[in-house]
Amino acid sequence: MSTPTSFHGRPAAVVPCLLAMAAALLHGCATPDIPAAQLPQPFAWVQMGADGQAMARAAVAGSCPAITIDGNARPMSLRAPAGTAPLRPSASAPDGKAANFPLAVCEATLPAGARDARIGDQPLPLPKAAPRRILVLGDSGCRMKRGAPFQDCNDPLAWPFASIAAMAARFSPDLVIHVGDYHYRENPCPPGNAGCSGSPWGYGWDSWQADFFAPAAPLLARAPWVFLRGNHEECRRAGQGWFRFLDPHPYRADRSCDDPAHDAGADHTEPYALPLDETTQLIVFDSARAGMRPLSSADARFGVYRRQMQKVAALAARPGMGTTVFASHHPVLAFHPEPGDPRPTGNLALQSVLASLHGQAYYPSGIQLALHGHAHSFQALSFASPHPATIVSGNGGDNVDEALPDPLPPGLVPAPGTRIAGIAHHLRFGFLVMERGPEPAAPWTFTSHDGDGNRLVGCVQDGRALRCDRAGRVAP
Secondary structure, eight states, X not given: OOOOOEETTEEGGGHHHHHHHHHHHHHOOOOTTSOGGGSOXXXXXXXEOGGGXXXXXXXXXXXXXXXXXTTEEEEOEEEEOSEEOOOOOOSSOTTOOOOEEOSEEEEEEEOTTOOOXXXXXXXXXXXXXSOSEEEEEOOOSOOBOTTSOOOOTTOTTTSOHHHHHHHHHTTOOSEEEEOSOOOOBOSOOOTTOTTTTTXXXXXXXXXXXXXXXXXXXXXXXXXXXXXXXXXXXXXXXXXXXXXXXXXXXXXXXXXXXXXXXXHHHHTXXXXXXXXXXXXXXXXXXXXXXXXXXXXXXXXXXXHHHHHHHHXXXXXXXXXXXXXXXXXXXXXXXXXXXXXXXXXXXXXXXXXXXXHHHHGGGOSOTTOOEXXXXXXXXXXXXXXXXXXXXXXXXXXXXXXXXXXXOSSOOTTOOSSTTOOEEEEEEEXXXXXXXXXXXXXXXXXXXXXXXXXXXXXXXXEEEETTEEEESSOXXXXX
C-alpha cells in the first residue's frame, strides 16, 4: 500500500494546517470544541436528487439564511432543527451517547438553468446539464470502532481523506459521487492512543464534521454531489445524521432514524434515476441494510429489495439511454475480501435478490456499468460473460482491505455464472475520475488516481465491457 508523502510539494506535516485553514475559509468549519453559535456561517453545499433536481443545503447556528438565485433572494426552508437526537445504541457502540446536532439544517431547491446562487457572500457550485468530468470516491471516514484496529485519525498519511479531497478538487469536477460510508468515528479513542487522541466520537455533528464535512470542504465547494448511503449510515449507526444532512428526500419524523419502531422503513429509501446527459443516467440504490449473507425469501429485506430492484429495471429500460450506471454501496459483481478468506465473493445478499428476478444475469439488460464502494480498494472488472462492467472506488481514506489474490486463483469469480475477462485492482488511497468528451457518442473513460493525483489505471467503456490499460494488481 502506498500513501501520499507530500501535498503539492509541501512537507506532509504541514498538510493538516493547510487543510484546516482552507476548510475554515470555505465552509466555516472549526474544531469540535468551539460552540456552534461561534462557528462562521454558513456551512453549505449542493446535492443532486431524483430527475436531476439540485438542492442547496446549509448547516447553521440560528435561523435559516436567505439564498440568492440569479439576483433574487428568498428564505431557505428549515429541514431539521438543532437539537439532541434520541440515543440509538448500536452493536458497535452499545454504551454510546446521544447525538448532539447544534446546527439546524436548511434547504432550498435550485431551478434548472440557474446561473448564480449564493448564501451571503458564499457562491454555490451549480450543476451542469451534461457533466463531462465526474469524480467518484467512497469509504472516506476514519475508523474508530470497538473490535477493529483504530485508525490514526491525527496522521494525514494514515487517514488521508483531507488531502485526497483537496487534490480531487484540483481536477475541477462537474459532479462528485460519493459511494457511501462517510462516518466511522463510533467509539471513543482508547486512552494512550496518540493516533486518535482528542477525536470526537459518536453520531453527532462533531463526528460528522471531523469525518466528512471539514475534510471534504474544498471538494464540496467545487461541485454538486450525489450521496449514496452506506452501511455506516443505517439507522443503528449514523442514520440520524444521514437523514439530517445528506438524504435527498424530504425529512420526516418517521424517516429520521430517531425511533427504532420506524427502522424498517427508514433503513430503505427508494431508488431514483439522475440524468447525466441525454444518453447517460445514474440509478442510485440504497443498500445500507443489505448485509453480506444471502437473504431468504422470508427475510423482510428480501421483499423490499426485490420490489426496489424491479423499479431499477423499469428505470434502466427508459428509452434513449445508451449508458445506464447502477450505483450502490455494496458491490454486487466485485470482490469484498475478508481477512483469512482466500476466495472472496461479491455481495451475496444483493445477488440472491437479483437472481430471483434475472437468474445468473443478475442485472436487467439495460445496465451497462455498476459503481460501488464498501470494499476498501480500487477494482475494475470486465466480464467475458454478459454482465455489466463493475468499478469499485472505496479507497477514499478508511483502512484499506485485504489484498486480492494475485493472480486470481482459477475459477475465482464474484458470483456464479460470471466469467472475468480482465481485472485491475490496487490498494492505494485515492479517487476515480469518470470523463467523457463533447463529441456525440464519445465513450466514457475511467481513471484511478492516488492521493497525489498520479494516474494508476485507465479504462475505456465499450458497451458493457471495459478496456483497461493496466491489467492486474498495481504494485505498491
